[in-house]
Amino acid sequence: MPRLSGARRAEIADPDVQGVMQRLFGDRDPIDEPGTKTGSPGDWWSVMALEPGIFNLLVRRHEWQKSTDRELDPVLRELGILRAGWGRGSQFVFSQHCKVIRGLGVPEEKIQAIPHWQSTNVFSELERLVLAYADDLVLGGGRVPDQRFTDLKARLSEVAILELTFITCTYNMSATLSRALRLEFDDRPEAVSEVPAPTQGES
Structure with a gap:
């Protein structure tokens, strides 16, 4: 599970955030019905929607990077x-x-x-x-x-x-x-941890 709970669709007042969520998820709330067309759960968007300013900054970055104005x-x-x-x-x-x-x-x-x-x-x-x-x-x-x-x-x-x-x-x-x-796909255990030594009498 993500470390932050995320914003539910019904709690989001910002119309720009709601517009993006509608485009990505239709009428679904990804907290209750996860899944995107690329196979990820979609919780990136729910968590970023906790703060609409951050959410919209990230959306504008996507628009900026894909613009034909880029050199x-x-x-x-x-x-x-x-x-x-x-x-x-x-x-x-x-x-x-x-x-x-x-x-x-x-x-x-x-x-x-x-x-x-x-x-x-x-x-x-x-x-x-x-x-x-x-x-x-x-x-x-x-x-x-x-x-x-x-x-x-x-x-x-x-x-x-x-x-x-x-x-x-x-x-x-x-x-x-x-x-x-x-x-998303980074919801996984820490890869580096101690491996316990064998108990006495085992090799």
């Missing part, structure tokens, strides 16, 4: 998001955006290689650069080598670099939120 190629955007999800250990972000990038026509061999991109040759030079930059942002906490940034500026506009930085960092945040609150 960043959508495939590069999704590579940044996928590495953020994988690096932060969010099953939810990673799984959802595997579906998104597949819908953009990216071949399966590339999707399967995201976790170990450094040891494969399936990505283009620019894609490898974007994956490395995403690792700098997520795993390195924003510590980006000067040469990496020089290489980015040689291949992408400053606006595209800003968009890539923003979207990767905000999905790093989403991945962290999802894990901390145990939402």
